Amino acid sequence: MRRATFLATILLVAVVAPVTSAGAVEDVSKNGPSAVQQTCSFPVTETDATGTEVTVEGEPQRIVTLSPSAAQTMWEIGGKSKVVGVTKYATYLDGAEAKTNVSGSGMTTVVAEKVVSLKPDLVLAPNVVPDQTVKQLRSAGLTVYKFEEAKSLDDVYAKTNLTGRLTGECGGASETVAWMKDRVSTVREAVKGEDNPRVLYTMGGGYTAGEGTFINEIIETAGGENVAAEAGIQGYKKISNEVVVERDPQWIITPTGIEIPDAYGSTAAVKNNQTVTLDTNYVNQPAPRVVYPITKLAKTFHPEAYQQANVTTTTTSSTGSDETNTTDTTTATTESTGQPGFGPGVAAVAAAAVALLARRE
Template identity: 55%
Template sequence: MTKADATGTEVSLDEQPQRVVTLSPSAAQIMWEIGAKDKVVGVTQYANYLEEADKKANVSGTGQSFVNIEKVVSLEPDLVLAPSTVPRETVKKLRDAGVTVYAYRSSTSIEDVYRDTTVTGTLVGECDGAEKTVSWMKDRIGTVRQAVEGEQRPDVLYLFYGYTSGEGTFINEIIRTAGGNNVATKVGVSGYKQISKEVVVKQDPDWIILNEQDPAVPEEAGYRNLTAVRENQTIVVPIEYMNQPAPRVVYAITNLTKRFHPDAYAAANATTAETTTKTTISPVENEETTKSEGQAGFSVTSAVVGMVGALLCIRRWR
């Protein structure tokens, strides 16, 4: 097969790759979710939350280097997966060393995650796993969209070491999909930028989202008086679900929706459960995905998945 990547390069594969290196945790997470982890021989250090990732070679670089190019080359990979966060110079150096690299396009939406999951399945010969994963995601996101339709959206702020995520970011997409208004976009923030205490206090968000690397609201007078803090409406989400454009983002979205709109979500989820046949589940279905006082994760259902994706995959490799 031959497929053009984000650099415009035609990436050609003569047979299904058996040795794959992932250059970011999002690419590794996709490989795990579609059932292709056994093909992975190298991962970066931030993928160590994945089961048995510690048994794979660590290809992270030191200092300012994201990737140890010599290590990647030494693994003799059939394919290297390089998400958009990987510098193009790194991609070029690997290609100059004779390595086949597929560079992903930037991911800022849920649709982009569907796309990357499908593309990955095609590249590594796991179309059936990719099809099931995308169908499961669409099923859960469909329930969320049903739940939040017509609901009043609370003001929500994502806070991480004084930074926040505004327009054009994946985290903004998560907040919007879960039925919240992102405070950062309301004050004109785009991308990832610092946000002052004064702005936060003035906006007075109803909810504050944190991640496990910085799980506490600053201990300052202004923050202590925020509605979100006074009413104990802060949510700590595992960073691998909040910050990585990969399938497990579903857990961040569904749990946020469950907190923002509990009654609407329960009603929509009950409706989905009545009309959905369980044929596949996510590998981490029962994992706790939001950690706040008294709040556990929740189980998910999956969509009916046909064999069309698998048949198309077989045809692509002929």
């Protein structure tokens, strides 16, 4: 839905069966200065991850998304009705079950024949879709845009705006990015100057997210110190139980469906019951809803500072002609489900970790 209508509620690449979330996610509404609406113009030409100049001649009316993150972005910027095909791990999105499922049986496979049969005007592909699949779809006469790997919040902002330009949803994309930046800015202001707790993100199979990962940026933005990065881990790799115990995280984060190893029992996080479960569909997908886990972590790590940063302030001029409403509403809602790391290197991770990474893109 468009962010403007989202006032009543409320932010790397494989594939597994969805898990049911048992936790709760913070839901934050946008209510503040509106983004300047932008009008898309066609044709539009952009160079994609394959080095190909992709031209979209006119505003697409039939779009197939080959990743849950692309689908989530379309939902958020107001393009839901244009989507005719999704992959199986996008089914957490409201109304996605009514779209055609184009997934195959493998981790990152799609059935090209299903995509072609939908006669899409545009196909949005994540960086993990093989170039051969993209070539096959293009050989069938389809316009396919393959995204670059997203490694940062700035990448997500850029990806959201790019999706808007390609799909004719520039205004919704601009508005969504403005909302994301506003929420992230509030979080950063809230945690500035606070003592950062030691945090570990565990994704199953002994794997964690270190320096140079999107998860690391989420932790740091929320006011935490990633012990894996401090231990010199780069990317998504295994971390030994001994290193975890030595680093003694004060908080342990898991995506939905992942248990904390018994070996971590002596850490401050486990002894003090300071663990957080994040929706994998949000924390691991480079898409607008990544704001939710950032907000949830900030509120968890720094509750008083976060509350202070979200105090409702309404200023009205004496003439009533220049009213500024800066209300930020925070409510609790039920989590759905999600996963990490946006890069092709994750494909080599052990089965448990791969399963978690599945919904990332």
